[in-house]
Structures are given as structure tokens and as C-alpha cells.
Amino acid sequence: MERPIYLDYQATTPxxxxxxxxxxxxxxxxxxxxxxxxxxxxxxxxxAVEAARMKVASLINADPKALIFTSGATESNNLAIKGVAHFxxxxxxHIITCATEHKCVLNSCRQLEQEGFKITYLPVDSNxxxxxxxxxxxxxxxxxxxxxxxxxxxxxxxxxxxxxxxICRERGIFFHTDAAxxxxxxxxxxxxxxxxxxxxxxxxxxxPKGVGALYVRRKPRVRIQSLINxxxxxxxxxxxxxxxxxxxxxxxxCAIASxxxxxxxxxxxxxxxxxxxxxxxxxxxxxxxxDLEQRIPGNLNLSFAHVEGEGxxxxxxxxxxxxxSACTSASLEPSYVLRAxxxxxxxxxxxxxxxxxxxxTEEEIDLAAQKIIKEVNRLRExxxxxxxxxxxxxxxxxxxxxx
Amino acid sequence: xxxxxxxxxxxxxxxxxxTLDSKDDFVGTGxxxxxxxxxxxxxxxxxxxxxxxxxxxxxxxxxxxxxxxSSLVTEWIKGKTVEEASTIKNTTIAxxxxxxxxxxxxxxxxxxxxxxxxxxxxxxQKAA
Numbered sequence: 311m312e313r314p315i316y317l318d319y320q321a322t323t324p325x326x327x328x329x330x331x332x333x334x335x336x337x338x339x340x341x342x343x344x345x346x347x348x349x350x351x352x353x354x355x356x357x358a359v360e361a362a363r364m365k366v367a368s369l370i371n372a373d374p375k376a377l378i379f380t381s382g383a384t385e386s387n388n389l390a391i392k393g394v395a396h397f398x399x400x401x402x403x404h405i406i407t408c409a410t411e412h413k414c415v416l417n418s419c420r421q422l423e424q425e426g427f428k429i430t431y432l433p434v435d436s437n438x439x440x441x442x443x444x445x446x447x448x449x450x451x452x453x454x455x456x457x458x459x460x461x462x463x464x465x466x467x468x469x470x471x472x473x474x475x476x477i478c479r480e481r482g483i484f485f486h487t488d489a490a491x492x493x494x495x496x497x498x499x500x501x502x503x504x505x506x507x508x509x510x511x512x513x514x515x516x517x518p519k520g521v522g523a524l525y526v527r528r529k530p531r532v533r534i535q536s537l538i539n540x541x542x543x544x545x546x547x548x549x550x551x552x553x554x555x556x557x558x559x560x561x562x563x564c565a566i567a568s569x570x571x572x573x574x575x576x577x578x579x580x581x582x583x584x585x586x587x588x589x590x591x592x593x594x595x596x597x598x599x600x601d602l603e604q605r606i607p608g609n610l611n612l613s614f615a616h617v618e619g620e621g622x623x624x625x626x627x628x629x630x631x632x633x634x635s636a637c638t639s640a641s642l643e644p645s646y647v648l649r650a651x652x653x654x655x656x657x658x659x660x661x662x663x664x665x666x667x668x669x670x671t672e673e674e675i676d677l678a679a680q681k682i683i684k685e686v687n688r689l690r691e692x693x694x695x696x697x698x699x700x701x702x703x704x705x706x707x708x709x710x711x712x713x
Numbered sequence: 714x715x716x717x718x719x720x721x722x723x724x725x726x727x728x729x730x731x732t733l734d735s736k737d738d739f740v741g742t743g744x745x746x747x748x749x750x751x752x753x754x755x756x757x758x759x760x761x762x763x764x765x766x767x768x769x770x771x772x773x774x775x776x777x778x779x780x781x782x783s784s785l786v787t788e789w790i791k792g793k794t795v796e797e798a799s800t801i802k803n804t805t806i807a808x809x810x811x812x813x814x815x816x817x818x819x820x821x822x823x824x825x826x827x828x829x830x831x832x833x834x835x836x837x838q839k840a841a
Contacts, residue, residue: 694754
């Protein structure tokens, strides 16, 4: 069977062959422990890890000494949020985050809530962005951290990072951003944006799975309490032997992203616009979820009114996409991100997330648009809601029995 | 999640998609589910003077299993009397389509749709 066209770049990205090439020697010949100080094996591995650290730092305009390697963005987010909360808990106990954050941020906050911390979950506007006035109003004397994601994983919207950073710096509050979906896609600058902590995931930017990084500002210094105890590696913030091949992979992925970002951004925007135009021309009643302008070019989240998302995915099985309809999950609840935007449940059930990336071609985009249009039309002919819509019946006027 | 071949067959080649005249006294219409839950089924039956379902049509908003469940029951109820049709159980539908536990509600909805259509038909007959 031919493999489906991959349009799920927010879930993960393929490891770039150049990244893999850079990694390979560190699995075999260069196998040293980067923390071994007494021989050349260790020194060479350490050199490779430090060179990788420089590359990661350079992509976000950071001091390499302020970067620590982790297993991925989930760990980085846990470490940043719980680490800051626990270190400063004697003085401050309030954290501000937002309703559309990734589950690892929300669940870290839930955990802290159980420990007695106070958490504010900011709402988002219908375009998916937070209101800076809400942020300002939520800040108290007890606020230690603001954690707002850079780019949302479902709807691709970019939060106003520089503005948030400015507010936090003025009020003496640490600013953490989960930048898993942003790094390598849009310019990120911890200095210009006043970011104090920043989470990175390698596999979202064509690196290997199982590695990430956390930026922890040194000037002015941010202190965090480690989640685990060990031999003091990564300045005690993340002990454990580093994996040189994975660190090298992340470094190489960052170097490639750094070199290719402007051209790749432009290329993806052309593809994205081409796809969106084809869909909007071919179908009525398609709605974009999330802001169109404040958005990475590699994401579209669309609701195809009156066609259920999982049913649609089954019809476009030669496209690998994901849906905001959580019909596959046990909860049967549609996406909490779309709900936070105020998207009605029935519309949330009709959404598809389409992710474009480095290996997406124009041919694939055209084929995908064509297949989606064909299948949406087929399913609408089968949809009682579409029939009502065509007859001018408002589905909200019907008394539905919840089940 | 992998779908059974039966589900795929009904999803790709749904039987009896369409609409009957809901104003006809011999047509019963059942509309069950809710858009907010991600499933809506409309099932219609046309009953002849002998009480036999001579035609059945459906339209469904939902996942592949919901579409397959409704398509399957339209096949099953055609040619049956109203009484026979009302004995179809969701477990039989779920078993035939090899639905996983998380999709059992699709078969329950299809059973509800048959009952609702029959009830609508009987209501019309009483009124007539």
C-alpha cells in the first residue's frame, strides 16, 4: 500500500536525513560519555554536545550556558513550571497560564493547584489569542510565573510574545513559553521578547524524538528546582547522562532551521494559501479556526460544517491528518482548544487539523484539497444536517436529545 | 483505529441514502442524536397496507461506525413488518459490524432511530 500523504506536521515531523547523518557517528565510534573528564572519548562527546548547545542557543538568541537538554517539551514544560513554582514557593504562589495550553502545561498547573498553588487560566478570544488586558488584570503581588505558549499545537496561532514578555519584565514576573511548535518555524528571540524560560522539542523541527531543551535565563537569574536527583549534570537542573546523538540531532535540526527559515516560511505560506484557496473555492460553509494572520504558515484548522470530522478522516484515508472531533477518544468530547475559542460543539466535531512542512509538495497540496472537497461533498449528501441547512432549517431550533 | 470490513463497506457504499416524503401518512421519520454530540441519524420508513416496511432511507451525520450502523439497519428493516423491525437490538448491529466498545453508542443510536421512525408512523396512523 502506498503511504498516505503526511499532513500532520504539528503531531511530529520526519527526522531530516541531514540530521540523521550528523547523529550517526555518536551511536558507534564516538560513543563516549560526555561527562567523562579523563579521556578523549569523553572529551569528544562533550565537544559535540557543546557544539549542539551553541546551535540551539543561536536559533533563539540565547546564551548557550543557559540551555539545558531534556527529553522533550513535555519534560521542559514540567521542569519550568514546577521548577520555578517550587523554588520560589516561600515568597510567591500564583501562576498565570491560558486555557488553550498543551496538556502537559495544564496538567503541571493542576498538580501545583493540588499542592496549594493558585493558578489563573486566562481565556482566549475567538481568534485564539489572549487579551493582554486580561493578563495585566490577573497579575498579583503573589504572581511568580506567566506561562503562555508561543504557537498553539491545534490551531497554529502565535501569541503576542514580545508584549507578554514586556509586561512580565516590568512587573518582575518570570515569563515561560512552550515554544515546541514555534522554534524553527518563526523567529524566536529570548532577548527581544523578554523570555525567561523557553521549551523546545526536537521532533517538531525535523530532529529526533526523545530530546528537547529548556532555556533558563541566567541574567537576571532564574532559579528552578530539579524534578529529579542525580549527579549534577546540566548544572543540577537536569541530572543524568546526556545522549550525544540526540543532542547532536537537536543541534543540527536547529542549524538547518536557522539557515532555511526565511525561504521555508515563504514556501509554506504559498502552499498554505494555495490549499486554503482551493478549499474555499470548492466548498461552501468552511470555517477557519484561529487567527489567519497571527498564525504559522504550516497550519490550518478548518471546520467543514455538517460533516463529522472522524467520518471525514475515514473517507480521506490516504491523507494523514487529525481532527478536533474526539470521537476516537473515550471521552467523546470535542477539542478543548476549539471550545476555548467559543467554537460550538457541533462545529468542533467537524474540524480537521492540516499541517504542512518541509517535505510537503505542491502536488500533495493539490491532491489533498481535491480529495477533501470530493469527500465533504459526498458526506454532505448523506448528512441530515446539511439537508436541513439547504432547506433553511436552523439546527439550533430543533430540540436535540443529548446522548 | 482499524475499522471492520463491514463498517468500511457500508461507509464506502452506503445503502439507501436519501429522503422520503415526511408528510406522507405511511412514512415514519425518526431523527435521533444531537449535533453537539457528533452524531445525528435520520431514518425513514415507508409502510404498506399490510404493515410491511417496503422502503427505508437514511441520512447520518457522524463517524464511519454511525454511518455504517444506519446503512445496515435500513437493509435489515426493508421487507420486515413494523413489529419485526422493532425487535432489532443494538447488540446485533454492533456484533454484525464488529464495533469496538467506544463505538457501541452508534449501534444504540441506530436502534433508537428505528424506534423513533416506527413511533412517528404509528402516531400518524392513530391520528388518521
